[in-house]
Amino acid sequence: MSTTSPIKLAIVGVGKIVHDQHVPAITANTDFALVASASRNNTIEGIPGFKSIEEMLAAMPEIEAVSLCMPPQYRHAAAHVALTAGKHVFLEKPPGATLSEVADLEALAAANGVSLFTSWHSRYAPAVQPAKAYLAAHPPINMQVTWKEDVRHWHPNQDWIWQAGGLGVFDPGINALSIVTEILPSLVFLTGATLEFPENRDAPIAAELHFNNAAGVPVHAEFDWRQTGKQSWDIVVGTAQGEVKLSDGGARLWIDGKEQPLEKEAEYPSLYRRFAGLVKSGGSDVDVAPLRHVADAFMLGKRKVVDAFHD
Ligand code: NAP
Numbered sequence: 001m002s003t004t005s006p007i008k009l010a011i012v013g014v015g016k017i018v019h020d021q022h023v024p025a026i027t028a029n030t031d032f033a034l035v036a037s038a039s040r041n042n043t044i045e046g047i048p049g050f051k052s053i054e055e056m057l058a059a060m061p062e063i064e065a066v067s068l069c070m071p072p073q074y075r076h077a078a079a080h081v082a083l084t085a086g087k088h089v090f091l092e093k094p095p096g097a098t099l100s101e102v103a104d105l106e107a108l109a110a111a112n113g114v115s116l117f118t119s120w121h122s123r124y125a126p127a128v129q130p131a132k133a134y135l136a137a138h139p140p141i142n143m144q145v146t147w148k149e150d151v152r153h154w155h156p157n158q159d160w161i162w163q164a165g166g167l168g169v170f171d172p173g174i175n176a177l178s179i180v181t182e183i184l185p186s187l188v189f190l191t192g193a194t195l196e197f198p199e200n201r202d203a204p205i206a207a208e209l210h211f212n213n214a215a216g217v218p219v220h221a222e223f224d225w226r227q228t229g230k231q232s233w234d235i236v237v238g239t240a241q242g243e244v245k246l247s248d249g250g251a252r253l254w255i256d257g258k259e260q261p262l263e264k265e266a267e268y269p270s271l272y273r274r275f276a277g278l279v280k281s282g283g284s285d286v287d288v289a290p291l292r293h294v295a296d297a298f299m300l301g302k303r304k305v306v307d308a309f310h311d
Contacts, residue, residue: 004280006030006031006032006033007031007032007033007064007065007088007276007279008033008035008062008063008064008065009026009032009033009034009035009063009064009065009066009067010034010035010036010037010038010056010060010063010065010066010067011023011026011034011036011037011038011039011044011066011067011069012037012038012039012053012056012066012067012068012069012070012078012082013038013039013068013069013070013071013074013078013092014037014039014042014043014044014049014069015039015042015069015070017069017092018037018044018069021121021267021268022067022069022268023044024268025266025268025269025271025272026067026272028269029269029272029273029276031272031273031276031280032065032272032276034047035047035048035060035062035063036048036049036050036056036060036063037049037050037056038050038051038052038053038055038056039051039070040052048060053066053078053081053082054081057081057082057085057087063087064087064088064279065087065088065089065090065115065275065279066078066082066087066088066089066090067089067090067092068082068089068090068091068092069092070092071160071161071165071166072092072094072095072096072097072165072166072167073097073160073163073164073165073166075091075092075095075096075097076096076097076101076102076104076105079091079096079105079108079116080104080105080108083105083108083109083112083114083116084108084112086112086113086114087114088114088115088116088117088275088278088279089105089109089114089115089116089117090117090119090271090275091105091116091117091118091119092119093118093119093120093121093174093175093178093290094167094170094171094174094290094291094294095118095119095286095288095291096291097165098165098295099288099291099292099295102118102286102288102291103288105286106284106286109284109286110284113282115275115278115279115282115283115284116284116285116286117274117275117278117284117285117286118285118286118287118288119271119274119275120175120178120182120287120290121175121267121268121271122175122176122178122179122249122250122267123178123179123182124265124267124268124270124271124274125179125246125249125250125251125267126250126251126253126262126263126264126265127246127247127250127251127252127253127260127262128179128182128183128246128250130253130260130262131183131237131244131246131250131253132182132183134244134255135183135184135185135237135239135244136185138239138240138241138244139185139215139239139240140184140185140217140237140238140239140244141217141238141239141240142217142218142219142220142237142238143180143184143217143218143219143220143235143236143237143238144219144220144221144234144235144236145176145180145219145220145221145222145234145235146221146222146232146233146234146235146236147172147173147175147176147221147222147223147224147232147233147234148222148223148224148225148226148227148231148232149172149224149225149227149231149232149233150225150226150227150228150231151169151205151225151226151309152311154172155171156311157311161203162198162201162202162203162309163202163203164202164203166202166203167203167294168197168201168203168204168205168225169203169204169205169206169207169223169224169225170203170204170207170223170294170297172223172225172233173207173221173223173294174290174291174293174294175233175249176221176223176233176235177221177289177290177293177294178289178290179235179246179250180219180221180235180290181287181289181290181293183235183237183246184213184217184219186213186214186215186217187213188211188212188213188217188219189211189212189213189296190209190210190211190293190296190297190300191210191211191212191300192209192210192300192301193207193208193209193210193296193297193300193301193302194207194208194301194302194303194304195207195297195298195301195302195303195304196304196305196306197303197304197305197306198305198306198307198308198309199305199306199307199308200308200309200310201308201309205224205225205226205306205309206222206223206224206225206226206306207221207222207223207224207297207301208220208221208222208223209221209222209223209293209297209301211293233247233248233249233250234246234247235250241256242255242256242257243255243256243257
Protein backbone atom coordinates (compact mmCIF):
# COMPACT_ATOMS: atom_id res chain seq x y z
CA MET A 1 0.00 0.00 0.00
CA SER A 2 1.19 3.53 -0.82
CA THR A 3 2.42 5.53 2.19
CA THR A 4 2.02 8.92 0.48
CA SER A 5 -1.38 10.53 0.10
CA PRO A 6 -3.09 10.17 -3.28
CA ILE A 7 -2.76 12.89 -5.91
CA LYS A 8 -5.93 15.01 -5.91
CA LEU A 9 -7.08 14.85 -9.53
CA ALA A 10 -9.90 16.58 -11.41
CA ILE A 11 -11.31 15.88 -14.87
CA VAL A 12 -12.18 18.63 -17.33
CA GLY A 13 -14.51 17.97 -20.30
CA VAL A 14 -16.79 15.14 -19.23
CA GLY A 15 -17.98 13.04 -22.17
CA LYS A 16 -17.76 9.60 -23.72
CA ILE A 17 -14.13 8.75 -23.02
CA VAL A 18 -14.31 10.03 -19.44
CA HIS A 19 -17.18 7.68 -18.57
CA ASP A 20 -15.85 4.75 -20.62
CA GLN A 21 -12.20 4.86 -19.53
CA HIS A 22 -10.94 7.67 -17.28
CA VAL A 23 -13.28 7.27 -14.30
CA PRO A 24 -12.82 3.46 -14.01
CA ALA A 25 -9.02 3.73 -14.45
CA ILE A 26 -8.64 6.54 -11.91
CA THR A 27 -10.90 5.03 -9.27
CA ALA A 28 -8.98 1.74 -9.50
CA ASN A 29 -5.63 3.50 -8.98
CA THR A 30 -4.71 4.23 -5.35
CA ASP A 31 -2.20 6.88 -6.47
CA PHE A 32 -5.15 9.15 -7.33
CA ALA A 33 -8.23 10.55 -5.64
CA LEU A 34 -10.80 11.85 -8.12
CA VAL A 35 -12.04 14.97 -6.34
CA ALA A 36 -13.90 17.16 -8.87
CA SER A 37 -14.92 17.76 -12.47
CA ALA A 38 -15.41 20.81 -14.66
CA SER A 39 -17.69 20.56 -17.66
CA ARG A 40 -20.27 22.89 -19.16
CA ASN A 41 -23.13 20.39 -19.23
CA ASN A 42 -21.98 17.17 -17.56
CA THR A 43 -20.95 15.94 -14.13
CA ILE A 44 -19.48 12.78 -12.56
CA GLU A 45 -21.61 11.12 -9.92
CA GLY A 46 -20.35 11.46 -6.36
CA ILE A 47 -17.93 14.38 -6.78
CA PRO A 48 -18.39 18.16 -7.00
CA GLY A 49 -19.01 19.45 -10.53
CA PHE A 50 -18.17 22.94 -11.78
CA LYS A 51 -19.01 24.69 -15.05
CA SER A 52 -15.45 25.78 -15.86
CA ILE A 53 -11.87 24.99 -14.89
CA GLU A 54 -11.41 28.53 -13.54
CA GLU A 55 -14.40 28.14 -11.20
CA MET A 56 -13.20 24.70 -10.10
CA LEU A 57 -9.61 25.74 -9.30
CA ALA A 58 -10.83 28.83 -7.43
CA ALA A 59 -13.20 26.73 -5.30
CA MET A 60 -10.80 23.80 -4.75
CA PRO A 61 -7.20 25.05 -4.65
CA GLU A 62 -6.17 21.68 -3.17
CA ILE A 63 -6.50 20.08 -6.64
CA GLU A 64 -3.02 18.94 -7.71
CA ALA A 65 -3.58 17.56 -11.20
CA VAL A 66 -6.12 17.68 -14.02
CA SER A 67 -6.99 15.40 -16.94
CA LEU A 68 -8.15 17.39 -19.94
CA CYS A 69 -10.63 15.35 -21.98
CA MET A 70 -12.49 17.93 -24.06
CA PRO A 71 -12.10 18.05 -27.88
CA PRO A 72 -8.58 19.07 -28.98
CA GLN A 73 -9.55 22.54 -30.20
CA TYR A 74 -10.31 23.56 -26.60
CA ARG A 75 -7.48 21.77 -24.79
CA HIS A 76 -4.80 24.47 -24.88
CA ALA A 77 -6.91 27.12 -23.14
CA ALA A 78 -7.70 24.77 -20.25
CA ALA A 79 -4.13 23.47 -20.06
CA HIS A 80 -2.81 27.03 -19.91
CA VAL A 81 -5.06 27.80 -16.94
CA ALA A 82 -4.06 24.60 -15.13
CA LEU A 83 -0.30 24.87 -15.71
CA THR A 84 -0.28 28.55 -14.75
CA ALA A 85 -2.02 27.56 -11.51
CA GLY A 86 0.76 25.02 -10.85
CA LYS A 87 -1.26 21.87 -11.59
CA HIS A 88 0.09 18.73 -13.27
CA VAL A 89 -1.65 18.08 -16.60
CA PHE A 90 -2.70 14.90 -18.41
CA LEU A 91 -3.70 15.65 -22.01
CA GLU A 92 -6.04 13.25 -23.84
CA LYS A 93 -4.96 12.50 -27.37
CA PRO A 94 -4.37 14.39 -29.60
CA PRO A 95 -2.53 16.76 -27.23
CA GLY A 96 -3.73 19.85 -29.06
CA ALA A 97 -5.00 21.31 -32.29
CA THR A 98 -1.54 22.54 -33.38
CA LEU A 99 2.09 21.62 -32.75
CA SER A 100 2.98 25.11 -31.56
CA GLU A 101 0.40 25.17 -28.81
CA VAL A 102 1.81 21.92 -27.40
CA ALA A 103 5.30 23.47 -27.46
CA ASP A 104 3.84 26.42 -25.57
CA LEU A 105 2.43 24.07 -22.93
CA GLU A 106 5.72 22.17 -22.65
CA ALA A 107 7.56 25.43 -21.90
CA LEU A 108 4.88 26.51 -19.44
CA ALA A 109 5.03 23.19 -17.56
CA ALA A 110 8.82 23.45 -17.30
CA ALA A 111 8.62 27.09 -16.13
CA ASN A 112 6.09 26.18 -13.44
CA GLY A 113 7.86 23.01 -12.31
CA VAL A 114 4.91 20.70 -12.98
CA SER A 115 4.40 17.54 -15.05
CA LEU A 116 2.85 17.48 -18.51
CA PHE A 117 1.82 14.19 -20.12
CA THR A 118 0.79 13.86 -23.76
CA SER A 119 -1.06 10.58 -23.47
CA TRP A 120 -1.27 8.17 -26.43
CA HIS A 121 -3.50 5.37 -25.19
CA SER A 122 -2.90 3.04 -28.15
CA ARG A 123 0.79 2.83 -27.25
CA TYR A 124 -0.30 0.91 -24.14
CA ALA A 125 -2.13 -1.77 -26.15
CA PRO A 126 -0.69 -5.21 -25.20
CA ALA A 127 0.94 -5.98 -28.58
CA VAL A 128 2.90 -2.74 -28.83
CA GLN A 129 5.92 -3.36 -26.60
CA PRO A 130 6.41 -6.99 -27.73
CA ALA A 131 6.22 -5.84 -31.38
CA LYS A 132 8.70 -3.05 -30.67
CA ALA A 133 11.14 -5.51 -29.06
CA TYR A 134 10.81 -7.92 -32.00
CA LEU A 135 11.37 -5.16 -34.60
CA ALA A 136 14.43 -3.88 -32.73
CA ALA A 137 16.02 -7.30 -33.36
CA HIS A 138 14.44 -7.98 -36.80
CA PRO A 139 14.59 -4.80 -38.90
CA PRO A 140 11.38 -3.96 -40.76
CA ILE A 141 11.44 -3.83 -44.56
CA ASN A 142 7.91 -2.48 -45.09
CA MET A 143 4.74 -1.63 -43.19
CA GLN A 144 1.04 -1.53 -44.07
CA VAL A 145 -1.37 0.29 -41.76
CA THR A 146 -5.13 -0.22 -42.23
CA TRP A 147 -7.35 1.78 -39.88
CA LYS A 148 -10.93 1.65 -41.13
CA GLU A 149 -14.03 2.07 -39.01
CA ASP A 150 -17.65 3.21 -39.15
CA VAL A 151 -17.77 6.84 -38.03
CA ARG A 152 -21.53 6.62 -37.43
CA HIS A 153 -20.92 3.89 -34.86
CA TRP A 154 -17.88 5.37 -33.09
CA HIS A 155 -18.55 9.11 -33.30
CA PRO A 156 -22.32 9.64 -33.56
CA ASN A 157 -23.23 13.34 -33.71
CA GLN A 158 -19.76 14.54 -32.62
CA ASP A 159 -19.72 17.81 -34.54
CA TRP A 160 -16.31 18.91 -33.21
CA ILE A 161 -14.63 16.00 -34.97
CA TRP A 162 -15.71 17.37 -38.37
CA GLN A 163 -14.72 20.94 -37.61
CA ALA A 164 -11.29 22.47 -38.30
CA GLY A 165 -8.90 21.13 -35.67
CA GLY A 166 -11.10 18.10 -34.97
CA LEU A 167 -8.87 16.03 -37.29
CA GLY A 168 -11.66 14.00 -38.92
CA VAL A 169 -10.46 10.49 -39.76
CA PHE A 170 -7.10 11.33 -38.17
CA ASP A 171 -8.83 11.22 -34.77
CA PRO A 172 -8.62 7.39 -34.92
CA GLY A 173 -5.78 7.45 -37.46
CA ILE A 174 -3.50 9.23 -35.02
CA ASN A 175 -3.84 6.18 -32.74
CA ALA A 176 -2.30 4.09 -35.51
CA LEU A 177 0.44 6.69 -35.97
CA SER A 178 1.13 6.61 -32.23
CA ILE A 179 1.81 2.87 -32.54
CA VAL A 180 3.85 3.26 -35.75
CA THR A 181 6.09 5.87 -34.15
CA GLU A 182 6.53 3.68 -31.06
CA ILE A 183 7.39 0.35 -32.70
CA LEU A 184 9.54 1.40 -35.67
CA PRO A 185 13.24 1.43 -34.80
CA SER A 186 13.85 4.48 -37.02
CA LEU A 187 12.03 7.71 -37.84
CA VAL A 188 9.80 7.89 -40.91
CA PHE A 189 8.61 10.96 -42.79
CA LEU A 190 5.67 11.59 -45.07
CA THR A 191 6.37 11.58 -48.82
CA GLY A 192 2.82 11.88 -50.17
CA ALA A 193 -0.83 11.81 -49.11
CA THR A 194 -4.38 12.15 -50.39
CA LEU A 195 -7.06 13.48 -48.05
CA GLU A 196 -10.76 13.09 -48.89
CA PHE A 197 -13.01 15.84 -47.54
CA PRO A 198 -16.83 15.54 -47.62
CA GLU A 199 -18.11 18.62 -49.43
CA ASN A 200 -20.00 19.77 -46.31
CA ARG A 201 -17.20 19.21 -43.75
CA ASP A 202 -13.89 20.84 -42.74
CA ALA A 203 -12.10 17.60 -41.82
CA PRO A 204 -11.29 14.50 -43.90
CA ILE A 205 -13.33 11.29 -43.96
CA ALA A 206 -10.47 9.27 -45.47
CA ALA A 207 -6.73 9.55 -46.01
CA GLU A 208 -4.03 7.59 -47.77
CA LEU A 209 -0.46 8.21 -46.63
CA HIS A 210 2.97 7.18 -47.88
CA PHE A 211 6.02 7.43 -45.65
CA ASN A 212 9.66 6.53 -46.08
CA ASN A 213 12.90 6.83 -44.15
CA ALA A 214 16.63 7.02 -44.71
CA ALA A 215 16.83 3.21 -44.64
CA GLY A 216 14.24 3.07 -47.43
CA VAL A 217 11.51 1.37 -45.39
CA PRO A 218 8.18 2.22 -47.06
CA VAL A 219 5.13 2.69 -44.84
CA HIS A 220 1.68 2.83 -46.42
CA ALA A 221 -1.35 3.83 -44.36
CA GLU A 222 -5.04 3.86 -45.21
CA PHE A 223 -7.55 5.53 -42.90
CA ASP A 224 -11.25 5.42 -43.75
CA TRP A 225 -14.37 6.25 -41.81
CA ARG A 226 -16.77 4.78 -44.36
CA GLN A 227 -16.14 1.18 -43.32
CA THR A 228 -19.21 -0.83 -42.39
CA GLY A 229 -19.29 -4.41 -41.12
CA LYS A 230 -16.03 -5.60 -39.56
CA GLN A 231 -13.72 -2.79 -38.45
CA SER A 232 -10.00 -2.90 -39.32
CA TRP A 233 -7.32 -1.66 -36.97
CA ASP A 234 -4.32 -3.56 -38.31
CA ILE A 235 -0.60 -2.96 -38.75
CA VAL A 236 1.42 -5.49 -40.77
CA VAL A 237 5.21 -5.23 -40.81
CA GLY A 238 7.40 -7.22 -43.19
CA THR A 239 10.79 -8.41 -41.92
CA ALA A 240 13.38 -10.72 -43.51
CA GLN A 241 12.40 -13.31 -40.86
CA GLY A 242 8.64 -13.14 -41.45
CA GLU A 243 5.60 -10.98 -40.88
CA VAL A 244 4.60 -9.15 -37.70
CA LYS A 245 0.90 -8.32 -37.42
CA LEU A 246 -0.79 -6.21 -34.77
CA SER A 247 -4.57 -6.43 -35.03
CA ASP A 248 -7.61 -5.07 -33.16
CA GLY A 249 -5.75 -1.82 -32.47
CA GLY A 250 -2.80 -3.65 -30.89
CA ALA A 251 -4.82 -6.06 -28.74
CA ARG A 252 -3.45 -9.10 -30.63
CA LEU A 253 -0.05 -9.98 -32.10
CA TRP A 254 1.03 -12.51 -34.72
CA ILE A 255 4.67 -13.24 -35.59
CA ASP A 256 5.28 -15.32 -38.67
CA GLY A 257 1.66 -16.52 -38.62
CA LYS A 258 1.67 -17.59 -34.95
CA GLU A 259 -0.45 -15.70 -32.45
CA GLN A 260 1.65 -14.60 -29.47
CA PRO A 261 0.48 -14.80 -25.84
CA LEU A 262 0.17 -11.27 -24.42
CA GLU A 263 -0.31 -9.73 -21.03
CA LYS A 264 -3.84 -8.33 -21.29
CA GLU A 265 -3.36 -5.06 -19.47
CA ALA A 266 -5.88 -2.35 -20.33
CA GLU A 267 -4.66 0.91 -21.87
CA TYR A 268 -6.07 3.55 -19.50
CA PRO A 269 -4.89 1.95 -16.23
CA SER A 270 -1.39 1.93 -17.78
CA LEU A 271 -1.72 5.59 -18.80
CA TYR A 272 -2.62 6.59 -15.25
CA ARG A 273 0.24 4.52 -13.82
CA ARG A 274 2.57 6.43 -16.14
CA PHE A 275 1.05 9.79 -15.14
CA ALA A 276 1.43 8.99 -11.44
CA GLY A 277 5.08 8.10 -12.07
CA LEU A 278 5.68 11.41 -13.85
CA VAL A 279 4.06 13.44 -11.07
CA LYS A 280 6.03 11.61 -8.37
CA SER A 281 9.34 11.95 -10.19
CA GLY A 282 8.74 15.54 -11.30
CA GLY A 283 9.08 14.60 -14.97
CA SER A 284 7.14 15.32 -18.16
CA ASP A 285 6.47 13.14 -21.18
CA VAL A 286 5.71 15.31 -24.21
CA ASP A 287 5.82 13.51 -27.55
CA VAL A 288 4.21 15.11 -30.59
CA ALA A 289 5.49 12.64 -33.22
CA PRO A 290 2.01 11.31 -34.14
CA LEU A 291 0.56 14.83 -34.34
CA ARG A 292 3.52 15.96 -36.48
CA HIS A 293 2.69 13.31 -39.08
CA VAL A 294 -0.92 14.51 -39.16
CA ALA A 295 0.25 18.11 -39.58
CA ASP A 296 2.52 16.98 -42.43
CA ALA A 297 -0.44 15.25 -44.09
CA PHE A 298 -2.45 18.47 -43.95
CA MET A 299 0.58 20.32 -45.43
CA LEU A 300 1.63 17.88 -48.12
CA GLY A 301 -1.59 16.01 -48.90
CA LYS A 302 -3.63 16.43 -52.04
CA ARG A 303 -7.25 17.30 -51.33
CA LYS A 304 -10.16 15.50 -52.92
CA VAL A 305 -13.76 16.62 -52.37
CA VAL A 306 -16.15 13.68 -51.94
CA ASP A 307 -19.87 13.18 -51.23
CA ALA A 308 -21.37 15.12 -48.34
CA PHE A 309 -21.51 13.28 -45.01
CA HIS A 310 -24.64 13.36 -42.84
CA ASP A 311 -24.85 11.60 -39.45
P1 NAP B 1 -17.10 14.06 -26.46
O1 NAP B 1 -17.85 13.11 -25.58
O2 NAP B 1 -17.75 14.56 -27.70
O3 NAP B 1 -16.58 15.35 -25.69
C1 NAP B 1 -16.11 15.36 -24.38
C2 NAP B 1 -16.68 16.54 -23.64
O4 NAP B 1 -15.99 17.73 -24.00
C3 NAP B 1 -18.13 16.83 -23.95
O5 NAP B 1 -19.03 16.00 -23.26
C4 NAP B 1 -18.27 18.30 -23.56
O6 NAP B 1 -18.68 18.40 -22.20
C5 NAP B 1 -16.85 18.83 -23.74
N1 NAP B 1 -16.86 19.76 -24.86
C6 NAP B 1 -17.42 19.56 -26.07
N2 NAP B 1 -17.28 20.67 -26.83
C7 NAP B 1 -16.63 21.56 -26.07
C8 NAP B 1 -16.21 22.88 -26.28
N3 NAP B 1 -16.52 23.53 -27.41
N4 NAP B 1 -15.55 23.51 -25.31
C9 NAP B 1 -15.28 22.89 -24.15
N5 NAP B 1 -15.69 21.62 -23.87
C10 NAP B 1 -16.34 20.97 -24.83
O7 NAP B 1 -15.71 13.43 -26.89
P2 NAP B 1 -14.95 12.11 -26.44
O8 NAP B 1 -15.32 11.00 -27.36
O9 NAP B 1 -15.07 11.90 -24.97
O10 NAP B 1 -13.46 12.54 -26.84
C11 NAP B 1 -12.77 13.54 -26.13
C12 NAP B 1 -11.29 13.41 -26.43
O11 NAP B 1 -10.87 12.10 -26.06
C13 NAP B 1 -10.96 13.57 -27.92
O12 NAP B 1 -9.75 14.26 -28.08
C14 NAP B 1 -10.81 12.14 -28.41
O13 NAP B 1 -9.91 12.05 -29.49
C15 NAP B 1 -10.26 11.46 -27.17
N6 NAP B 1 -10.57 10.02 -27.13
C16 NAP B 1 -11.82 9.57 -27.39
C17 NAP B 1 -12.07 8.19 -27.42
C18 NAP B 1 -13.46 7.61 -27.67
O14 NAP B 1 -13.57 6.40 -27.89
N7 NAP B 1 -14.51 8.40 -27.65
C19 NAP B 1 -11.04 7.30 -27.19
C20 NAP B 1 -9.79 7.79 -26.86
C21 NAP B 1 -9.56 9.15 -26.85
P3 NAP B 1 -19.54 19.69 -21.73
O15 NAP B 1 -20.56 19.96 -22.79
O16 NAP B 1 -20.14 19.23 -20.44
O17 NAP B 1 -18.56 20.80 -21.59
